[in-house]
Amino acid sequence: MKAAVEMEDVHVAFNGRDVVRGVSASLPDRGISVIIGRSGCGKTTLLRVLNRLNEEFPGCRTSGRVELNLGAGPEAVYPAPGVRPRPLPELRRLVGMVFQSPNVFPVSVFHNIAIPLLTVAECPKSELADRVRKALEDVGLWKDVMERLHMPAEHLSGGQQQRLCLARALALEPSILLLDEPTASLDVHATAEVEELLRNLAERYPLIMVSHSLRQALQMGDRLLVMENGMLTHRLEGRASTTERELSGLLGVAPERLL
Amino acid sequence: MKRPFSLHLFRLAAGTAPALLLVCVGTLIGYLSWRGAPTLRLSLFFGSTPVWDGLTGARPVWDGIWPACAGTLCLVGLTLLLAVFPGVGCGIYLAEYASPAWKRRIGGAVNMLAGMPSIVMGLFGFSLILLLRHSVAPRANTGMLLAASCLALLVLPVLVATTREALEAVPDSLRLAASALGMTPARRLSHVLLPISVRGIGGGVVLALGRAAEDTAVIMFTGVVANAGLPAGLTDKFESLSFSIYYTAAQYQDQAELLRGFGTALVLLGISVMLLCAARFLENGYRRRWRGGDA
Ligand SMILES: Nc1ncnc2c1ncn2[C@@H]1O[C@H](COP(=O)(O)OP(=O)(O)O)[C@@H](O)[C@H]1O
Numbered sequence: 001m002k003a004a005v006e007m008e009d010v011h012v013a014f015n016g017r018d019v020v021r022g023v024s025a026s027l028p029d030r031g032i033s034v035i036i037g038r039s040g041c042g043k044t045t046l047l048r049v050l051n052r053l054n055e056e057f058p059g060c061r062t063s064g065r066v067e068l069n070l071g072a073g074p075e076a077v078y079p080a081p082g083v084r085p086r087p088l089p090e091l092r093r094l095v096g097m098v099f100q101s102p103n104v105f106p107v108s109v110f111h112n113i114a115i116p117l118l119t120v121a122e123c124p125k126s127e128l129a130d131r132v133r134k135a136l137e138d139v140g141l142w143k144d145v146m147e148r149l150h151m152p153a154e155h156l157s158g159g160q161q162q163r164l165c166l167a168r169a170l171a172l173e174p175s176i177l178l179l180d181e182p183t184a185s186l187d188v189h190a191t192a193e194v195e196e197l198l199r200n201l202a203e204r205y206p207l208i209m210v211s212h213s214l215r216q217a218l219q220m221g222d223r224l225l226v227m228e229n230g231m232l233t234h235r236l237e238g239r240a241s242t243t244e245r246e247l248s249g250l251l252g253v254a255p256e257r258l259l
Numbered sequence: 260m261k262r263p264f265s266l267h268l269f270r271l272a273a274g275t276a277p278a279l280l281l282v283c284v285g286t287l288i289g290y291l292s293w294r295g296a297p298t299l300r301l302s303l304f305f306g307s308t309p310v311w312d313g314l315t316g317a318r319p320v321w322d323g324i325w326p327a328c329a330g331t332l333c334l335v336g337l338t339l340l341l342a343v344f345p346g347v348g349c350g351i352y353l354a355e356y357a358s359p360a361w362k363r364r365i366g367g368a369v370n371m372l373a374g375m376p377s378i379v380m381g382l383f384g385f386s387l388i389l390l391l392r393h394s395v396a397p398r399a400n401t402g403m404l405l406a407a408s409c410l411a412l413l414v415l416p417v418l419v420a421t422t423r424e425a426l427e428a429v430p431d432s433l434r435l436a437a438s439a440l441g442m443t444p445a446r447r448l449s450h451v452l453l454p455i456s457v458r459g460i461g462g463g464v465v466l467a468l469g470r471a472a473e474d475t476a477v478i479m480f481t482g483v484v485a486n487a488g489l490p491a492g493l494t495d496k497f498e499s500l501s502f503s504i505y506y507t508a509a510q511y512q513d514q515a516e517l518l519r520g521f522g523t524a525l526v527l528l529g530i531s532v533m534l535l536c537a538a539r540f541l542e543n544g545y546r547r548r549w550r551g552g553d554a
């Protein structure tokens with residue numbers, strides 16, 4: 001199996017304070033890789049290493065080697081002597097990301113997907129409607145919104161908004177999907193729907209997900225990466241080989257939740 | 260649970276304030292209408308000149324306010340033309356691009372400009388002309404362009420502040436989301452941030468509009484006169500409603516003339532409301548394009 005992500009000795013510091021310290025990992029391009037760890041241990045920051053989103057914050061320094069397979073074999077993501085990585089916008093288009101709380105743009109459902117399509121993917125106007133529809137179908141939202149494409153996206157429910165965020169990323173035809181606690185702000189029902197959707201998407205994309213719940217991590221993860229204090233401390237392969245109790249033992253927290 | 264007395268007092272005050280506001284605005288408009296409305300006839304606008312001839316400027320209008328209406332509209336339009344681009348641009352720069360040090364410096368300069376009394380701005384324009392006369396352009400004179408430039412300087416801080424506030428009110432999570440999708444900073448600004456903050460920016464334009472329409476102190480020094488006919492060119496003298504009201508109030512000879520002054524004030528109010536509605540209409544159209552439905 002080829003690797004989708006290859007990291008070697010990755011460090012990230014904000015204003016001189018180390019947040020990620022020496023992470024090395026290789027993640028295959030199949031299945032769901034789940035990162036778990038206590039709040040504040042650097043999971044989000046590690047995820048943002050992959051699309052270089054940490055660079056949006058002032059005082060951030062990243063070092064180490066990161067290679068992603070974005071469809072043309074492994075390629076370096078960060079500049080190094082003799083290496084010219086892809087421009088940022090292109091990298092971020094190919095590495096889709098969904099955040100903890102749904103952050104739809106306060107425009108219509110249609111425009112939420114159309115704006116990135118037009119500005120990032122340079123989608124011709126004639127294909128726009130089709131591609132918006134396809135993205136909404138991919139996340140199972142088309143039937144719910146096909147008659148209300150032009151209503152403000154904030155009127156959707158939380159779960160629907162999160163799926164719209166997924167659709168927005170999928171419309172750009174990414175090679176890898178990053179998910180930062182995608183169900184943390186959703187109720188039980190919406191969580192189940194989004195988890196189901198992610199399982200389906202995992203057949204087409206490598207998924208790298210930070211999870212806030214041990215149950216979710218165990219049910220969905222094809223491999224678990226346990227993070228502590230900016231470092232990867234454990235790696236567990238395969239599903240169902242671990243119990244929540246063992247996992248919480250590794251983390252040193254109560255089994256129900258991590259947050 | 261018994262509420263403390265201070266809370267009752269606070270509630271009372273909070274309830275009284277809007278009531279007071281409504282009463283004040285109501286009284287103002289009511290009084291203006293009572294005195295001014297009876298004079299709202301075509302003769303107020305065109306005097307004894309035939310309407311069509313007056314409207315097109317074929318024959319001069321002597322005792323009507325039509326030239327002043329046209330002057331005000333031109334002045335406001337020209338002021339916005341001069342002020343919107345630099346004002347909104349400066350607001351965008353401050354909100355999106357400036358480093359903290361430049362934010363402080365430019366923000367301070369804008370605040371200083373905002374605190375400048377309009378009469379000072381007028382004097383500034385006037386001395387500028389004097390300076391020009393004694394140096395490179397001996398025939399320079401006050402006129403529409405100078406007045407609009409000084410007015411633009413007067414309304415600039417409003418535009419800068421509202422644009423900056425509107426942009427800074429956009430949550431960081433949306434900025435991050437746009438960047439994560441691969442938008443360049445320029446695209447993020449033009450396709451996400453500006454459409455979201457257009458309501459606030461539009462509000463600033465409306466405020467600027469109102470200030471430009473009502474100001475008399477600036478234009479008094481920079482080219483307004485009581486009788487100039489329809490605005491003829493950028494360097495020509497012009498009439499304006501605000502000045503015409505001021506002039507009438509100071510120099511009226513009989514009761515009828517004073518009442519015409521009230522009528523003029525009512526017309527100025529009407530024009531301001533009209534411009535405000537036009538601005539809102541444009542803005543809503545823009546918003547509907549992005550938001551859809553019930554925006
Ligand atoms: N933009 C930032 N600027 C400064 N410090 C940050 C920034 N983002 C995260 N941190 C710090 O990095 C640490 C890890 O944060 P994060 O990766 O969000 O943790 P997690 O996602 O595991 O809860 C925290 O202590 C946080 O304060």
Ligand SMILES: [Mg+2]
Pocket residue numbers: 043044045180
């Ligand atoms: Mg986090």
